[in-house]
Amino acid sequence: MALLEVEDLQVSFDTASGRIFALNGVSFSLERGEVLALLGESGSGKSVTASAIMDLVPNPPGAIDRGSIRFDGAELLKLSRNERRDLCGNRIALIFQDALAALNPVYPVGWQIAEMYRIHGRNPEGGVEKAVIDLLTAIGIPDPERRARQYPHEFSGGMRQRIMIAMAVALEPDVIIADEPTTALDVTIQAQVVDLLATIRKRSDAGMIFITHDLGVVAELADRVAVMYAGRIVETANVFELFEDARHPYSVGLLASQPRVDTDEDELVPIPGSAPNPVALPSGCAFRTRCPRAERLCAEVIPPLETVGPGRQAACHFPVLTA
Amino acid sequence: MNQPLLKVENLSRHFGSGATPVRAVDDVSFEIARGETLGLVGESGCGKTSLVRTLLKLGPATSGSAVLDGVEITKASGRELHELRRKMQVVFQDPYQSLNPRMRVDRLISEPWALHPGAVPKARWQEETVKLLESVGLRAEHADRYPSEFSGGQRQRLGIARALTLNPTLLVCDEPVSALDVSVQAQVVNLLARLRRERNLAMLFVAHDLAVVRHVADRVMVMYLGKIIETGPKQSIFSAPAHPYTQALMSAVPTPDPRLRGHRKRIVLQGDLPSPANPPSGCRFRTRCWKATSICAEQEPGLTARTAAPGLLTACHHAEAASNAMPASSKG
Numbered sequence: 001m002a003l004l005e006v007e008d009l010q011v012s013f014d015t016a017s018g019r020i021f022a023l024n025g026v027s028f029s030l031e032r033g034e035v036l037a038l039l040g041e042s043g044s045g046k047s048v049t050a051s052a053i054m055d056l057v058p059n060p061p062g063a064i065d066r067g068s069i070r071f072d073g074a075e076l077l078k079l080s081r082n083e084r085r086d087l088c089g090n091r092i093a094l095i096f097q098d099a100l101a102a103l104n105p106v107y108p109v110g111w112q113i114a115e116m117y118r119i120h121g122r123n124p125e126g127g128v129e130k131a132v133i134d135l136l137t138a139i140g141i142p143d144p145e146r147r148a149r150q151y152p153h154e155f156s157g158g159m160r161q162r163i164m165i166a167m168a169v170a171l172e173p174d175v176i177i178a179d180e181p182t183t184a185l186d187v188t189i190q191a192q193v194v195d196l197l198a199t200i201r202k203r204s205d206a207g208m209i210f211i212t213h214d215l216g217v218v219a220e221l222a223d224r225v226a227v228m229y230a231g232r233i234v235e236t237a238n239v240f241e242l243f244e245d246a247r248h249p250y251s252v253g254l255l256a257s258q259p260r261v262d263t264d265e266d267e268l269v270p271i272p273g274s275a276p277n278p279v280a281l282p283s284g285c286a287f288r289t290r291c292p293r294a295e296r297l298c299a300e301v302i303p304p305l306e307t308v309g310p311g312r313q314a315a316c317h318f319p320v321l322t323a
Numbered sequence: 324m325n326q327p328l329l330k331v332e333n334l335s336r337h338f339g340s341g342a343t344p345v346r347a348v349d350d351v352s353f354e355i356a357r358g359e360t361l362g363l364v365g366e367s368g369c370g371k372t373s374l375v376r377t378l379l380k381l382g383p384a385t386s387g388s389a390v391l392d393g394v395e396i397t398k399a400s401g402r403e404l405h406e407l408r409r410k411m412q413v414v415f416q417d418p419y420q421s422l423n424p425r426m427r428v429d430r431l432i433s434e435p436w437a438l439h440p441g442a443v444p445k446a447r448w449q450e451e452t453v454k455l456l457e458s459v460g461l462r463a464e465h466a467d468r469y470p471s472e473f474s475g476g477q478r479q480r481l482g483i484a485r486a487l488t489l490n491p492t493l494l495v496c497d498e499p500v501s502a503l504d505v506s507v508q509a510q511v512v513n514l515l516a517r518l519r520r521e522r523n524l525a526m527l528f529v530a531h532d533l534a535v536v537r538h539v540a541d542r543v544m545v546m547y548l549g550k551i552i553e554t555g556p557k558q559s560i561f562s563a564p565a566h567p568y569t570q571a572l573m574s575a576v577p578t579p580d581p582r583l584r585g586h587r588k589r590i591v592l593q594g595d596l597p598s599p600a601n602p603p604s605g606c607r608f609r610t611r612c613w614k615a616t617s618i619c620a621e622q623e624p625g626l627t628a629r630t631a632a633p634g635l636l637t638a639c640h641h642a643e644a645a646s647n648a649m650p651a652s653s654k655g
Contacts, residue, residue, distance in 0.1 A: 017475075041504035041505065041506060041507075042475075042504055116625055142431045156595040156596075158369075158406070158595065159595070186366035186367050186531060187366070187531070187533070187572060187576055188366060188571055188572060188575045188591075188592045189366075189595075190575065190577075191494040191574075191575035191577075191589060191591050192591055192592075194577065195589075195591055206608040212576070213504065215503065215579040216577030216578060216579045217575065217577050217582065218580040218581075219577060219578060219579045219583070220577045220578075220580070220581075220584055222581075229503075239324075239581040240485060240581050240582065243579065243580060243581055243582075253506060255579070256508055256509075257508070257509035257537045258505055258534075258579050259508075259509070259512065259534035259535050259537065260508075260534050260537075260578065260579060261533045261537055261561070261576045261578065262532040262578055263537075267513065267516075268509035268512055268513055268538060269509065270506060270507070270508075270509030270513060271506035271507075271509075271510075272510075274475070274476050274477065274504075274506075274507055275474070275476040275504070304643070311517065311535055
């Protein structure tokens with residue numbers, strides 16, 4: 001049994017321009033010790049997936065219409081609000097994208113890390129204070145005793161992101177969800193954070209869901225990748241298969257449009273058009289309006305996510321096959 | 324000998340007076356030739372945007388000079404400045420903030436013509452607007468719409484069309500694609516490359532994304548804490564960077580190839596950017612540099628040719644071509 005299993009998840013939001021379906025039947029599973037990347041562009045539903053798992057979908061206007069999220073055998077969507085809150089932070093933890101917005105500006109960071117232990121009634125060996133200092137040391141904050149008493153604004157962006165990570169791993173959760181943790185950072189700082197996440201995954205057997213739009217970071221960190229487009233998963237594959245032999249035309253297009261620092265080719269191959277308006281998704285396959293392989297069938301039937309090889313799936317009527 | 328289109332000499336931009344002003348741009352010199360694209364890279368706080376704003380005369384220079392096509396930008400005012408603005412136009416980072424939401428596209432595009440009478444006679448505005456829209460990959464009917472009706476990539480195309488209305492010789496692009504999704508980003512990168520060829524545009528292309536810069540630039544300039552620390556032709560900068568900071572920057576870019584995981588030599592810089600109000604003595608990078616010795620604290624290294632790489636200028640006492648310059652603590 002997988003550690004976390006999401007099945008047929010549908011999440012919608014009421015907006016001024018109509019009801020939009022942010023997730024249209026998302027299914028995936030996460031194993032212990034595995035890093036699963038949710039890869040997609042703006043509006044593809046990556047962050048909503050994280051919100052649904054963490055019980056952070058604002059209701060109203062949002063609602064989980066159907067589906068199931070099973071964690072360690074228990075159906076999360078059937079638990080009470082309090083039972084969910086108990087799990088979150090404790091066994092499932094979230095690293096937010098914007099650390100400055102996620103940290104409370106009026107409390108010292110040491111106090112905020114310690115809050116994790118207090119709220120969940122944990123008594124780490126050697127006391128909370130020592131645990132906080134140990135965590136700050138582990139994430140590479142120099143002079144941790146002094147720094148623990150400082151406020152978020154006294155830290156650089158990279159340090160704040162590392163503090164977010166420290167808070168997320170404080171209680172040694174089983175699932176860590178990282179929502180674009182490196183997006184707002186400069187490359188050299190991004191490298192520090194990616195390194196820290198790689199260290200954490202080596203040390204614990206937690207499963208990690210890594211949400212990103214950055215193919216480079218995916219290549220660096222992920223074991224398996226689920227590619228999202230317009231609220232659906234369109235392809236899942238292990239990271240090597242995806243980069244060498246992607247099946248879904250969207251994944252292929254994404255890889256071709258990525259500029260690389262290690263090649264000198266002048267012309268990039270973009271995907272024509274732009275992501276569809278979620279209020280009025282195209283009929284059938286949502287990608288068909290930008291797809292070079294689209295035929296009539298694509299407008300009529302939504303392609304299901306089907307097995308296309310050992311451990312890999314694609315949702316396409318005419319998947320790309322390399323000879 | 325051809326005159327460069329833009330010649331910048333010892334340009335500085337300091338903020339605040341008193342004993343310790345913030346030296347956002349400090350004694351920077353460079354040139355851009357006609358039709359050439361110069362990539363400017365560096366991390367947050369290195370002075371990229373301050374440099375761009377000073378060049379566009381959106382803020383005063385503290386000292387130094389910048390000459391565009393024979394006109395001194397830093398001293399221009401009134402009529403002269405108005406004319407200068409025709410020649411240098413800008414594409415901003417955020418296409419959601421740089422277009423007036425209450426102006427229709429046809430007005431957005433023709434506004435510069437209204438401000439510069441004589442550029443295009445009013446009778447031809449409509450025709451020229453359509454031509455411009457089509458040249459950036461939009462359609463004639465888009466002229467009747469408002470910015471909110473466009474996607475991010477389309478808005479950036481509008482921003483580019485607007486920057487081209489007065490037929491500038493220098494296009495300054497300040498992070499023009501960093502707000503866009505990868506699939507759309509490639510469209511805009513290709514569009515800029517095509518426009519540049521068709522119009523013989525010179526570009527100053529500011530970006531923190533080295534991969535994008537590699538695709539568009541002829542030459543590259545790396546900034547750190549208000550200084551240019553390395554500059555040269557694209558080939559030299561990317562294949563044989565000699566400044567430790569450039570090397571660290573290059574090595575930190577994640578490569579979209581999982582097979583290279585663990586095989587690449589990564590230089591992970593320690594610490595954070597020092598304050599530009601109180602930069603380290605000598606070489607500004609020395610506090611984070613694994614090669615720093617006593618000379619680095621005493622003497623500021625000049626930007627000169629220090630390795631065999633053609634055209635490469637490096638401001639480092641210990642400049643060394645990349646291959647044998649990896650630090651002992653690098654990740655294998």
